[in-house]
Amino acid sequence: MITGERMAAVDENAAALGVPRKQLMESSGNAVARTVRDVAEPGSSVAIVAGRGNNGGDAFVAARFLDGYDVTTLLLGRAETIGTEIARENWQALEDADYNSREVTDSSAFDLSDADVIVDAMLGTGISGDLREPAATAAEAINVADATVVAVDVPSGFDADDGDHATNGVTADRIVTFHDTKPGLEALEAESTVADIGIPAAAERFVGPGDVTLARPEDRTGRAFVVGGGPYTGAPALAAQAALRTGMELSFVAAPDAVAGEIQGYSEDLIVQPYEQDILTPAQVDDLVDTAERYDDIVVLGPGLGTADETLEAARQFLESYTGPAVVDADALEVVPGLETDATLVCTPNRRELARMGGPDVDSLATAPAEIEAFAAELGHVVLAKGVDDVVTDGERTRISRSGTAGMAVGGTGDTLAGIVAGLLDHAEPLEAAAAAARVNGIAGERLAERDECGLLASELLDEIPATLWGEHDA
Numbered sequence: 001m002i003t004g005e006r007m008a009a010v011d012e013n014a015a016a017l018g019v020p021r022k023q024l025m026e027s028s029g030n031a032v033a034r035t036v037r038d039v040a041e042p043g044s045s046v047a048i049v050a051g052r053g054n055n056g057g058d059a060f061v062a063a064r065f066l067d068g069y070d071v072t073t074l075l076l077g078r079a080e081t082i083g084t085e086i087a088r089e090n091w092q093a094l095e096d097a098d099y100n101s102r103e104v105t106d107s108s109a110f111d112l113s114d115a116d117v118i119v120d121a122m123l124g125t126g127i128s129g130d131l132r133e134p135a136a137t138a139a140e141a142i143n144v145a146d147a148t149v150v151a152v153d154v155p156s157g158f159d160a161d162d163g164d165h166a167t168n169g170v171t172a173d174r175i176v177t178f179h180d181t182k183p184g185l186e187a188l189e190a191e192s193t194v195a196d197i198g199i200p201a202a203a204e205r206f207v208g209p210g211d212v213t214l215a216r217p218e219d220r221t222g223r224a225f226v227v228g229g230g231p232y233t234g235a236p237a238l239a240a241q242a243a244l245r246t247g248m249e250l251s252f253v254a255a256p257d258a259v260a261g262e263i264q265g266y267s268e269d270l271i272v273q274p275y276e277q278d279i280l281t282p283a284q285v286d287d288l289v290d291t292a293e294r295y296d297d298i299v300v301l302g303p304g305l306g307t308a309d310e311t312l313e314a315a316r317q318f319l320e321s322y323t324g325p326a327v328v329d330a331d332a333l334e335v336v337p338g339l340e341t342d343a344t345l346v347c348t349p350n351r352r353e354l355a356r357m358g359g360p361d362v363d364s365l366a367t368a369p370a371e372i373e374a375f376a377a378e379l380g381h382v383v384l385a386k387g388v389d390d391v392v393t394d395g396e397r398t399r400i401s402r403s404g405t406a407g408m409a410v411g412g413t414g415d416t417l418a419g420i421v422a423g424l425l426d427h428a429e430p431l432e433a434a435a436a437a438a439r440v441n442g443i444a445g446e447r448l449a450e451r452d453e454c455g456l457l458a459s460e461l462l463d464e465i466p467a468t469l470w471g472e473h474d475a
């Protein structure tokens with residue numbers, strides 16, 4: 001099962017792996033044609049009703065695979081307004097090669113009464129809400145026609161992310177969906193087929209640019225709340241700054257007053273909130289939980305806290321009463337196993353921390369994805385195990401991020417990672433946020449390594465985060 005949103009990410013990953021979408025479109029169109037052959041004899045009349053997105057593009061391809069049928073392709077709207085280059089090229093191929101195709105600008109004049117088969121290619125996974133015109137009128141015409149209706153990917157009007165169906169959508173007899181089934185399709189009466197369109201398994205397994213597109217913020221919003229510092233001061237400052245570089249509006253650091261000035265001294269962009277202690281202790285927990293929940297903060301718990309017994313007890317109590325989202329890193333990780341919590345956690349252990357938590361003790365994380373997945377399932381939280389390859393898993397789904405470079409073995413890169421996860425966790429699902437963060441941190445390091453491979457610093461990664469998230473070069 002895959003949502004339309006995730007499908008777009010996987011398809012971007014496939015393109016980065018050398019299988020561009022136009023190739024997928026060719027396979028999709030071929031699969032649609034096979035289903036048409038399945039429902040009607042050669043010589044039958046086939047009306048393709050296409051929209052201006054890639055769903056329509058799939059059907060333009062299908063027309064070329066239906067020799068022997070009497071095919072008419074109707075484009076809803078003007079060819080100049082076709083939304084993507086690949087769909088436009090496939091439309092142009094129909095025009096140039098004398099296929100029977102035409103633009104329909106008045107959908108009320110639509111006549112589908114002679115069709116044996118109607119291919120519904122108006123709208124696919126790119127839509128939301130009830131159908132607008134001209135698709136709405138066209139859907140009515142499709143629904144009243146006697147023909148067998150074959151839907152491309154999903155019936156038009158169907159929301160492939162949550163399985164809702166527009167009240168004025170198309171009712172299909174057959175559905176040819178691509179790569180994997182979509183949420184809610186099984187609940188429809190139509191018979192649906194999943195077509196393999198040649199997306200490499202690696203496009204789902206390995207974190208790619210599509211994962212970043214899926215998780216990246218579109219607005220500057222959210223507040224990070226880093227509970228860290230005491231014995232160490234650099235770690236919370238790095239995490240908090242990384243969250244700002246990932247699109248958060250404000251980044252707070254709650255730290256012992258003995259080190260608050262030092263942390264503030266690293267960056268005027270942070271808001272440091274001191275408490276009267278040398279280290280975190282249970283006495284601060286109620287206030288911290290209160291603050292985090294009152295402002296809907298994304299918490300980062302752990303960087304630079306140290307391992308004093310009172311501090312670990314405080315970390316445990318914090319997580320027991322906090323109910324929001326949190327990234328748990330560094331020393332705080334060891335309190336997570338066996339913890340009763342309503343919080344949504346992303347745990348970011350390195351190899352050693354993972355072993356200390358009771359997870360697999362391996363030299364190379366990439367050799368043990370199944371064990372790490374089983375560990376996350378037992379833990380009940382998302383685990384981002386960081387190493388040469390990062391393994392990201394929610395206990396059911398597992399992705400591997402191969403980005404990064406040898407120079408990133410320097411201290412502090414785990415703190416920037418925790419801050420990036422927090423920044424993405426503000427709006428993306430925990431697994432998606434963790435996967436994208438692993439890639440962003442790694443690519444930021446790769447960008448620096450082009451200049452100074454083994455001399456890069458975690459603090460320099462901060463500058464690279466925005467370009468890695470929103471820039472061009474991440475393909």
Ligand SMILES: NC(=O)C1=CN([C@@H]2O[C@H](COP(=O)(O)OP(=O)(O)OC[C@H]3O[C@@H](n4cnc5c(N)ncnc54)[C@H](O)[C@@H]3O)[C@@H](O)[C@H]2O)[C@@H](O)CC1
Pocket residue numbers: 007008010011021024025028051052053054055056057058083084122123124125126127128129130131132133135152153154178197
């Ligand atoms: N990996 C993939 O994602 C692949 C996708 N393919 C095809 O691409 C489709 C998705 O293509 P697109 O993202 O271009 O989107 P669609 O083709 O689903 O349509 C998007 C268009 O619909 C319009 N629209 C949105 N909501 C509407 C509404 N309520 N009423 C009327 N119009 C509305 C939008 O303005 C946009 O122009 C898939 O369903 C599938 O058929 C295939 O080509 C192969 C691979």
Ligand SMILES: [K+]
Pocket residue numbers: 055120121122123124151152153154155156
């Ligand atoms: K469709």
